[in-house]
Amino acid sequence: MCVISVIVPVYNTENYLRRCLDSLVNQTLADIEIIVVNDSSPDYSQQIIDEYVSNYPKQVKSFIKPNGGLSSTRNFGVTKACGNYISFVDSDDWVDFNLYQIMYAAAIKDNCDIVCCDFIEKYSGFELIRSVIPENNYGNRYIGNVIACNKIYRRQFWQENGFNFFHGIYHEDLELIPRVLLASQKTGYINSSYYYYEKTNSSAITSGNILHIEVFPLICERLVQFNSNHNSEFEVFIADLAYIYIMQNKDSTQSQQFFLLHKKLFRLKVTLKLKRKIMIILLRFNFKLFHKLNQYVGSR
Secondary structure, X not given: OOOEEEEEEEOOOOOOHHHHHXXXXXXXXXXXXXXXXXXXXXXOHHHHXXXXXXXXXXXXXXXXXXXXXXXXXXXXXXXXXXXXXXXXOOOOOEEOXXXXXXXXXXXXXXXOOEEEEEEEEEEOOEEEEEOOOHHHOOOXXXXXXXXXXXXXXXXXXXXXXXXXXXXXXXXXXXXXXXXXXXXXXXXXXXXXXXXXXXXXXXXXXXXXOOOOHHHHHHHHHHHHHHXXXXXHHHHHHHHHHHHHHHHHOOOHHHHHHHHHHOHHHOOHHHOOOHHHHHHHHHHXXXXXXXXXXXXXXXXX
């Protein structure tokens, strides 16, 4: 049994795939398996995968499945994993050569269910460093830490909780990863950036630069249902998502229906910023006035 199974979903990433796989086959932690799952990509990705299987037969395993999207491809990869821990790397991204040695050492030292590291978003001509340390995110371990790929997860923990990426929606990480973090008995943090998140590839299975707010009501509802113990820190995170939906949605009827259905989320005690507290007071007092003011501010 290997120590870490790295799951790589592939779709339309032939221009990025070698960079991704090179960063994995050259890990300083040797005892990893790389599970590459081709979601029936129409480009030349499979030829590249075959090349790495031939050159690294002990590390790289190749699977081809009918096209089903990112969630189904990741879920399929988990079923093929045998490592003590699992991890996800999108095929247009790449990682530092030391990533898994550092994260696995932290996991073993503190007996962690999850270990997270900071990550770097790579844009055309610039990059942004994203910290996932709670102290850098309003003291909240969910805000700023919702992507799947900057983490390793104990496989037994993942399986015992029945975790799966939700099929058929955008922002599948946002629906699942907060729940995974909530269930974790011990989460470790690496205060360095070892994961590189490509933000310029719009054709990949993992493209996600557009905010699809239409799925936010579903995600909020599922997170509320999961939070049966009413964890206050988790409630703050859900409230943050609810506020984003209200602020971004231009349809006043949809926004008002959502507000009335989830009014408990819009409480001042779970609001992070003073500006938001003011807006929520207005929201609760006069929704129509709030929406007009919000649209006016957003248009400037």
